[in-house]
Amino acid sequence: MADEKILIVGAGRMAQAIIKGLKQAGFTNVLVGNNGNVERLEEVESRFGVNSTEQWQNHVSDQNIIILAMPPEAHDEVLAELSEVVEKQLILTVAAGIDVSYMQERLPEGTPVSWLMPNTAAAKGQSMTLFALGEHVNDQHEYYIEKILFSIGQFKKLTETQMHALTPITGSGPAFIYRMADNLIKEAQKSGISEVTAKQLIAQMIKGSAEMLTSDLKCPQDLMDEVASPGGVTERGLQVFEKYHFDEMMREVIEACLERAELDE
Numbered sequence: 001m002a003d004e005k006i007l008i009v010g011a012g013r014m015a016q017a018i019i020k021g022l023k024q025a026g027f028t029n030v031l032v033g034n035n036g037n038v039e040r041l042e043e044v045e046s047r048f049g050v051n052s053t054e055q056w057q058n059h060v061s062d063q064n065i066i067i068l069a070m071p072p073e074a075h076d077e078v079l080a081e082l083s084e085v086v087e088k089q090l091i092l093t094v095a096a097g098i099d100v101s102y103m104q105e106r107l108p109e110g111t112p113v114s115w116l117m118p119n120t121a122a123a124k125g126q127s128m129t130l131f132a133l134g135e136h137v138n139d140q141h142e143y144y145i146e147k148i149l150f151s152i153g154q155f156k157k158l159t160e161t162q163m164h165a166l167t168p169i170t171g172s173g174p175a176f177i178y179r180m181a182d183n184l185i186k187e188a189q190k191s192g193i194s195e196v197t198a199k200q201l202i203a204q205m206i207k208g209s210a211e212m213l214t215s216d217l218k219c220p221q222d223l224m225d226e227v228a229s230p231g232g233v234t235e236r237g238l239q240v241f242e243k244y245h246f247d248e249m250m251r252e253v254i255e256a257c258l259e260r261a262e263l264d265e
Contacts, residue, residue: 004144005029009056009078010069011040014094017122018069019048021151024125031059035074060085065144068093079106090141092116092148096167097261099160100134112136114145117163118152119171127153128170132160168257176253181206 006027008015011034022030032044033056041052053059060066060082068078072095082091083106091103091113103113113134118127129149133142149155158166181202188198212223228234241247 003029004064005031005062006065006067006148007031007033007056007059007063008067008069009033010067011037011044011052012069013120014118014122015067015069016044016048017118017120017127017152018067018094018148019044019050021122021125022148023048023050025147025151027148027151031056031063033059034070057081057085060089061087063089065090065092065148067148068095068098071095072097075102076106079103083107086111088112088136090114090137090144092145094118096171097164099163100132101160104134110136112138112141114141115160115163116145116149117167117171118149119174121174122152125151125153127155129153129155130158130163130166130170131155132158132163164261165258167261168254172257177206 004027006022006029008019008030011032015032019030019032030048030050031053032041032050033053034041036054038054041054044050045052066082066086066089068075068091070078075093075095075098086107088108088110089112091107091111092115093103093113094116096117099115100113103115104111107113111134114131114137116129116131118129121127122129127149129152131145131149133145137145146155184202184205185195185198188201189195193201209223213220216223218226224238228238
């Protein structure tokens with residue numbers, strides 16, 4: 001069992017996904033606080049069997065790890081409050097754009113920090129989480145960071161710069177897959193099947209395709225070639241992707257995400 005005391009500031013969807021993972025991983029001392037949404041705290045306390053507080057600032061000194069699970073715009077105020085009470089506890093954030101440099105500039109010298117970027121699949125324990133470490137993170141800190149991340153899926157340690165570049169792919173990417181899935185579901189329904197059945201078919205197709213990418217040594221182009229016989233149905237469909245410059249569109253999608261992220265920095 002993990003006896004480290006963890007304070008989570010925030011009680012939204014990502015916070016709840018992390019809490020669920022922590023409980024399943026054996027972390028028993030989890031305290032949740034937010035900025036006054038008592039109803040949300042009561043819901044989280046009841047659902048996950050954790051303690052909650054309306055005054056998280058009063059509990060910082062008694063914690064080992066603090067996870068900030070709130071929007072980027074809330075961080076300046078929270079980091080200012082933390083800087084008054086933190087005593088070299090490990091501080092983690094899951095907010096886009098709030099990198100280790102940003103936190104280190106706003107917290108006392110020597111504070112260990114880490115920037116985590118999970119995606120919404122964390123709710124199913126299937127996140128692909130990127131993380132970067134601050135200057136003062138030691139081996140023990142990293143061990144607990146990885147233990148926390150393992151509880152919500154897979155993870156990869158990167159540099160701060162790499163995380164900024166990859167967040168639109170691993171963080172925003174699921175929304176792009178869902179956009180494609182929505183169109184495929186609607187097309188499948190035209191055959192007369194229900195929306196539920198169509199969703200099941202498309203979800204399993206995407207899951208199977210992802211499994212092929214994960215387990216197969218072949219690159220995506222090889223996998224496409226296996227599906228698309230010369231002159232066949234799939235090849236005809238792929239020609240439409242070429243006609244409408246799908247690859248260029250995807251590059252522009254990622255560039256748009258990066259440009260928007262830079263506005264928040």
